Amino acid sequence: MTRLESPLDHAESGLPGLSALIARHAPNAGDFATRLPALSVHRRTSPTDPMPCIYGLGLGVVAQGSKQVMQQEAVLHYRAGQGMLTSIDQPVVSHVSVASVAKPFLGLMLALDPSQVMRTVSDLQLPPPPKDSTHQALVIAELDAEVVRALERLLKLLDEPALFDHLAPLVVQEIIVRLLVGRHGVALRHLVAAGSPMQQIAKVVAWLKQNLAQPMRIDDLAERVHMSPSTFRQHFRTLTGVSPLQFHKQLRLQEARQLMLNQHLDAGQAAGRVGYESASQFSREYSRAFGAPPQRDVRRMRQQG
Structure with a gap:
């Protein structure tokens, strides 16, 4: 590092x-x-x-x-x-x-x-x-x-x-x-410079956050900011440190975690709310991101206040 x-x-x-x-x-x-x-x-x-x-x-x-x-x-x-x-x-x-x-x-x-x-x-x-x-x-x-x-x-x-x-x-x-x-x-x-890569990528990030349950297609996102898919990927990774797919996944997992913590949804409900069709895939990706399955992680978070 x-x-x-x-x-x-x-x-x-x-x-x-x-x-x-x-x-x-x-x-x-x-x-x-x-x-x-x-x-x-x-x-x-x-x-x-x-x-x-x-x-x-x-x-x-x-x-x-x-x-x-x-x-x-x-x-x-x-x-x-x-x-x-x-x-x-x-x-x-x-x-x-x-x-x-x-x-x-x-x-x-x-x-x-x-x-x-x-x-x-x-x-x-x-x-x-x-x-x-x-x-x-x-x-x-x-x-x-x-x-x-x-x-x-x-x-x-x-x-x-x-x-x-x-x-x-x-x-x-x-x-x-x-x-x-x-x-x-x-x-x-x-961030506010007209037409700057940061401003354009920020627009995409805002859209992703408001449409978490929607499928993510790179070509559609690139078209939103008038970039080619390869240029879009490059700028996105430069500014966020991850690919658009990884970023979308992390947004979904973070939102699902907050739903379980704050609205007391179970793992299946939270997974569906953020767009996962497979509960097992959600559990695997959640465990990989947070180091524990959903229920255990949420229980640990509540115990830690």
Whole structure:
């Protein structure tokens, strides 16, 4: 595996102000939704097992501790004080690598609305990304101080319910602006650059997510973005790290897992909902992806909270 980032010696030093706010809204180990649907906060009190998942468009932040993200052959270390921007859905395997009861892992995730990003780029009249810049779909970089302050203000607003609905959208807009003009800006601008491969593949990914149960035909997907099938495959793999078929399979399995966890469907019901015609094929592919058959995996997930 290629090592792209290394945790620094001060990986556990963190961002004290942001850490305290996250800890307040994540009082024990687990994942916590907030009043803002796009914002969630997370605490872990020990390192976790590697877990396959798909990161969508958004900003992940580690305020204390660190994580490891495996993206195909690359291993990325993602530590306190850094932000991870995902500009197009990425299948990864991630886990918390530094956490303890005394000094838990503390992080947050802010999902971004692509239409809002696009409008902001237009309003700011930002230039298109340089032609020689690479289309990085996942970028880990130091957080700008002003982004951290804006995130702190967003979390503080959770304690002001009378003002939250009026002010939170303004703070989210500020965060998007600061991301666009900061270290993460080029990756976001690739997403909205008219006709760019990232924008075209993002359209296909959005369609796949909305039509999971539909059969996937490469020729039809390529036609949607006016590419030849071979060019489409090449761009898709470059940006997501996997083939369209593998990506579609991972989307289906992740959605089936959430249906079993959150809606208490059994394996057969979940498999049918996401388009599997064979229960045995679903079970085999699920076990290969998550390391255990559906029922055992869901039971393990519930036991872990």
